[in-house]
Amino acid sequence: MDAIFTVSGEDTSPHLTPSMPSAPEMQVDSAQRAVGHLSGIASGLLSIATWFAARAFPTLLMLVLLLGVWQVACQHEGAALPSPAKVWAESHDVIIHPFKGMTFDASGYHIGEGGDVGIAGHVLTSLRRVAVGFSLSVIFGVALGILIGQSLFAYRALDPLFQVFRTVPPLAWLPISLAMFQQANPSAIFLIFITAIWPIILNTAAGVQNIPIAYRNVARVLALRPLEYFTKIMLPATVPHMFTGLRIGVGMSWLAIVAAEMVQGGTGVGFFIWDSYNSSLLTDTIVALVWIGLVGFALDRLIGWIGNRIARQS
Amino acid sequence: MAHSYLSIEDVEVSFPTKSGTFTAIRNIDLKVGKGQFVSLIGHSGCGKSTLLNVVAGLVRPTRGVVLLEGEVIEKPGPDRAVIFQDHSLLPWLSVLENVLLAVDKTMEGSSKAERRDWAMHNLELVHMAQAAPKRPAELSGGMKQRVGIARAIAMKPRVLLMDEPFGALDALTRASLQTTVMVIQEQLNNTVLMITHDVDEAVLLSDRVVMMTNGPEATIGDDLAVSLARPRNAIETGNLAEYRRARSAVLHFLHERYSNPLGAAA
Numbered sequence: 201m202d203a204i205f206t207v208s209g210e211d212t213s214p215h216l217t218p219s220m221p222s223a224p225e226m227q228v229d230s231a232q233r234a235v236g237h238l239s240g241i242a243s244g245l246l247s248i249a250t251w252f253a254a255r256a257f258p259t260l261l262m263l264v265l266l267l268g269v270w271q272v273a274c275q276h277e278g279a280a281l282p283s284p285a286k287v288w289a290e291s292h293d294v295i296i297h298p299f300k301g302m303t304f305d306a307s308g309y310h311i312g313e314g315g316d317v318g319i320a321g322h323v324l325t326s327l328r329r330v331a332v333g334f335s336l337s338v339i340f341g342v343a344l345g346i347l348i349g350q351s352l353f354a355y356r357a358l359d360p361l362f363q364v365f366r367t368v369p370p371l372a373w374l375p376i377s378l379a380m381f382q383q384a385n386p387s388a389i390f391l392i393f394i395t396a397i398w399p400i401i402l403n404t405a406a407g408v409q410n411i412p413i414a415y416r417n418v419a420r421v422l423a424l425r426p427l428e429y430f431t432k433i434m435l436p437a438t439v440p441h442m443f444t445g446l447r448i449g450v451g452m453s454w455l456a457i458v459a460a461e462m463v464q465g466g467t468g469v470g471f472f473i474w475d476s477y478n479s480s481l482l483t484d485t486i487v488a489l490v491w492i493g494l495v496g497f498a499l500d501r502l503i504g505w506i507g508n509r510i511a512r513q514s
Numbered sequence: 515m516a517h518s519y520l521s522i523e524d525v526e527v528s529f530p531t532k533s534g535t536f537t538a539i540r541n542i543d544l545k546v547g548k549g550q551f552v553s554l555i556g557h558s559g560c561g562k563s564t565l566l567n568v569v570a571g572l573v574r575p576t577r578g579v580v581l582l583e584g585e586v587i588e589k590p591g592p593d594r595a596v597i598f599q600d601h602s603l604l605p606w607l608s609v610l611e612n613v614l615l616a617v618d619k620t621m622e623g624s625s626k627a628e629r630r631d632w633a634m635h636n637l638e639l640v641h642m643a644q645a646a647p648k649r650p651a652e653l654s655g656g657m658k659q660r661v662g663i664a665r666a667i668a669m670k671p672r673v674l675l676m677d678e679p680f681g682a683l684d685a686l687t688r689a690s691l692q693t694t695v696m697v698i699q700e701q702l703n704n705t706v707l708m709i710t711h712d713v714d715e716a717v718l719l720s721d722r723v724v725m726m727t728n729g730p731e732a733t734i735g736d737d738l739a740v741s742l743a744r745p746r747n748a749i750e751t752g753n754l755a756e757y758r759r760a761r762s763a764v765l766h767f768l769h770e771r772y773s774n775p776l777g778a779a780a
Contacts, residue, residue, distance in 0.1 A: 422592055423592055433604065
């Protein structure tokens with residue numbers, strides 16, 4: 201809980217009053233700052249170089265190695281899967297024209313009606329569904345999590361249900377979802393919602409239950425009102441747990457949407473995969489796989505980044 | 515019988531446990547006058563903290579009552595500010611915001627500027643005004659506890675409760691905070707109930723040292739008045755005969771009459 205102490209020399213510093221620097225000292229100071237600026241750029245470049253050597257280089261090396269192995273394994277006649285070279289040869293249209301069938305203007309993007317849409321269009325459709333479904337699961341998940349974290353009665357009433365429901369695989373909800381909503385889009389959104397909500401509820405509840413007793417005692421001694429307790433203590437203390445749940449939830453949403461779209465058809469990146477498989481365009485499927493991986497990674501990092509920012513500010 | 519300012523009357527606290535009822539403290543009677551500085555001293559597990567929590571209102575007594583100016587204490591409130599051993603500052607708030615949280619609750623009618631000034635004034639009393647914008651994580655243990663003290667005295671409590679306030683600090687830092695507390699006490703003349711297991715700390719700071727017997731069913735074993743002139747300071751006061759008398763009386767109680775129940779190893 202406690203961060204590292206960065207201030208030393210306790211009990212001598214509080215009594216010191218810094219004196220104003222005299223004029224010559226200030227000149228020396230600005231000259232030093234100019235030198236410091238130049239060396240700042242140099243050390244900046246150096247640190248990028250060390251970062252590359254230490255972090256990016258091993259990843260790139262591994263990537264090249266894997267592509268090489270894949271190429272060797274799949275380049276013979278009659279291989280079950282296409283080699284990387286074949287992916288590029290047959291699907292470079294898909295790779296270099298991801299925005300096919302889309303138009304952009306001041307109001308945003310539009311996906312052309314019917315048929316030939318690039319992979320980015322499908323990804324955006326999927327992302328929009330995730331955005332709506334995930335937002336709903338955040339609202340209801342956080343509220344329910346706080347409820348069961350705060351009230352022992354609610355916890356005993358609801359936690360067993362949540363523990364059972366959370367193990368139901370996303371796709372098992374699909375028939376229920378289709379029966380409820382009859383249409384592809386809302387049922388896909390419901391599927392996201394019902395997939396992402398469990399980790400959000402359970403982690404938020406754990407966060408509320410783990411608020412240190414010391415903070416609760418402070419609140420009691422100060423006689424904070426319920427709303428003040430909620431905003432000043434419960435929310436800030438729970439944010440780290442909450443974002444753990446959100447991060448797991450967004451990852452699961454992305455897993456679920458691809459599966460749902462594969463079954464439902466129509467639009468979205470899941471549909472794109474299924475469609476390319478049915479059209480025997482396995483190279484397109486591989487391109488879509490890379491997109492899904494990269495977008496999923498970006499979603500995860502986005503939520504992690506927001507969580508870190510909020511935790512640092514609040 | 516007229517009530518004292520703070521009156522603890524026949525207080526008992528027991529908890530249900532798996533192996534039956536556990537009585538932490540029993541038959542506690544203690545009267546504290548306004549402006550008195552009283553230390554509670556005893557070995558670990560003697561129920562000192564339980565007693566303090568009863569006065570704070572954080573624990574309900576199983577039997578008996580605590581009266582403050584004739585009113586029964588039923589729940590916690592800012593009129594009985596607590597300085598916690600672990601300082602309990604909220605890590606997401608700055609030093610100033612931590613103090614303001616308390617000030618906002620106790621000065622609800624005042625303007626924002628007044629409340630801010632009052633918070634800053636109290637931070638100045640503990641020499642922490644320059645740390646106002648910092649987060650607790652940027653401060654050392656002793657500095658955090660200074661802020662904890664500022665937060666408590668800023669509430670203008672009727673009783674100031676200190677739960678081993680310097681227990682987690684090294685000896686030098688502790689001595690420096692003891693001095694700060696004595697200087698503040700000269701100015702504010704708070705009514706203070708302080709838990710400690712440091713004999714010198716108890717004698718140096720207090721008007722009375724209340725010694726507790728070992729638990730379970732701990733109670734007050736002795737009550738020693740310390741009639742040393744104020745202002746006191748660790749070096750000069752420490753050489754006075756009265757200081758040495760009080761100190762050896764407390765040591766005698768703790769090590770001969772009620773020696774540590776856990777033995778030398780604890």
